[in-house]
Amino acid sequence: MYQPKDSSQSPRFCGVRTFMRLEHVRTTDNVDFAVLGVPFDTAASNRTGQRYGPQHIRNFSVLLRPYNPDMEIDIFQYCSGIDYGDIDVVPGNALRTYGRIVKELRPLLQKNIIPIMMGGDHSITLGHLRAFYERFGPIALVHFDSHGDTWDHYYGEKYMHGTPFRRAVEEGLLDVDHSIQVGMRGPLYSADDIEDARRLGFEVIPMKEVRKTGFSEVMDRIHQRVGDRPVFVSYDIDFVDPAFAPGTGTPEVGGPTSYEALEYVRGLDGLNIVGFDLVEVLPSYDQGEITAVLASAIIYEMITLIALKKRRSHQERRSGVARQ
Numbered sequence: 001m002y003q004p005k006d007s008s009q010s011p012r013f014c015g016v017r018t019f020m021r022l023e024h025v026r027t028t029d030n031v032d033f034a035v036l037g038v039p040f041d042t043a044a045s046n047r048t049g050q051r052y053g054p055q056h057i058r059n060f061s062v063l064l065r066p067y068n069p070d071m072e073i074d075i076f077q078y079c080s081g082i083d084y085g086d087i088d089v090v091p092g093n094a095l096r097t098y099g100r101i102v103k104e105l106r107p108l109l110q111k112n113i114i115p116i117m118m119g120g121d122h123s124i125t126l127g128h129l130r131a132f133y134e135r136f137g138p139i140a141l142v143h144f145d146s147h148g149d150t151w152d153h154y155y156g157e158k159y160m161h162g163t164p165f166r167r168a169v170e171e172g173l174l175d176v177d178h179s180i181q182v183g184m185r186g187p188l189y190s191a192d193d194i195e196d197a198r199r200l201g202f203e204v205i206p207m208k209e210v211r212k213t214g215f216s217e218v219m220d221r222i223h224q225r226v227g228d229r230p231v232f233v234s235y236d237i238d239f240v241d242p243a244f245a246p247g248t249g250t251p252e253v254g255g256p257t258s259y260e261a262l263e264y265v266r267g268l269d270g271l272n273i274v275g276f277d278l279v280e281v282l283p284s285y286d287q288g289e290i291t292a293v294l295a296s297a298i299i300y301e302m303i304t305l306i307a308l309k310k311r312r313s314h315q316e317r318r319s320g321v322a323r324q
Contacts, residue, residue, distance in 0.1 A: 247286025
C-alpha cells in the first residue's frame with residue numbers, strides 16, 4: 001500500500017514536493033489512485049501561468065493529513081495512492097499534448113486506477129476525455145465552472161480553454177444525456193453562450209439558479225442526471241468566488257465560498273466516479289496561497305470519495321461473507 005510520509009516523524013519542509021507527500025513512483029501495481037500534473041497553459045486566452053499550477057498545489061498539499069473528520073474516514077486504511085509526476089506536455093501545441101495525455105493515462109485506466117489530474121488550463125480536459133473514451137466509451141460529465149467552455153472557437157482556434165466540451169461532444173466522447181454543468185455566471189457575449197451548452201445536450205444549472213434552489217436540490221439533480229454511469233468530474237477553480245480563489249485566469253464574482261466548494265465534491269459520494277481533474281490554478285495571482293490551500297483541499301476531498309467507495313465495497317464483501 002502506498003500512503004503519505006508521516007509528517008509527525010518527518011518535517012514537511014524535508015524532501016521532494018509531491019501531492020500530500022505521497023510517493024513519487026510510476027507504477028500500476030497496488031494503486032487505487034494516481035495524482036498527475038498536466039502543466040499546459042498555452043490555450044489560455046488572457047492570463048497565463050497555469051503551467052505552474054501543479055507544483056503550486058503540491059507545495060501546499062504537504063499540510064494535508066490522512067484522516068478526514070468531515071467524512072469520518074482514514075483515507076489510507078482503504079486505498080493506496082501515488083504521485084505519478086507530470087505529463088510531458090508540448091508547449092504551444094494542444095493536439096500533440098492531448099496525444100501525450102492519452103498515452104500516459106492509458107496504462108492507469110487499463111488497471112482501473114483512478115487518475116486525478118492537476119492543470120493547467122481547461123483545454124487539457126479534452127485530452128483526458130479522449131483517454132477515458134478509449135476505456136469506457138462515451139462517459140458522463142459533472143462540470144463545475146463559472147464558464148461553460150462550449151464555444152466553437154476562440155480567435156478562430158478550435159482548441160482553447162473555452163472550447164473543450166464542444167469538441168468533446170463533437171468527437172462523441174461524452175454521454176451528454178447524463179452530463180451536467182454547474183455554476184455558470186458572469187457577463188457573456190450573448191445568451192447563446194449558455195444556450196449553446198443546452199443545445200449540445202448538457203443540463204446546465206447557472207449560479208443564479210444554484211442560489212435559488214439550494215445545495216441539496218443541486219446535488220439531487222446531479223445524482224439523478226448521472227445515475228450509475230461512469231462519470232468524469234472536471235472542476236475549474238474559477239467555479240469558486242475569487243474572494244476565496246483569486247489565483248486563476250478568468251475570475252468571476254458571485255461564486256461559492258471555500259466551504260461550499262468542498263461540499264460540492266463531498267456531495268458526489270455514491271456516483272461511479274472514474275476520474276477527476278482540477279484546472280486553472282494560476283500561482284502568480286494567488287495572494288497568500290489561498291487558492292493553493294483550497295485546490296489541495298478539493299483534491300483531498302476527491303481522494304476521500306475514492307476511499308469511501310472502497311470502504312463500502314469492503315463492508316459489502318464482509319456482510320456477504322457473514323450471510324454465507
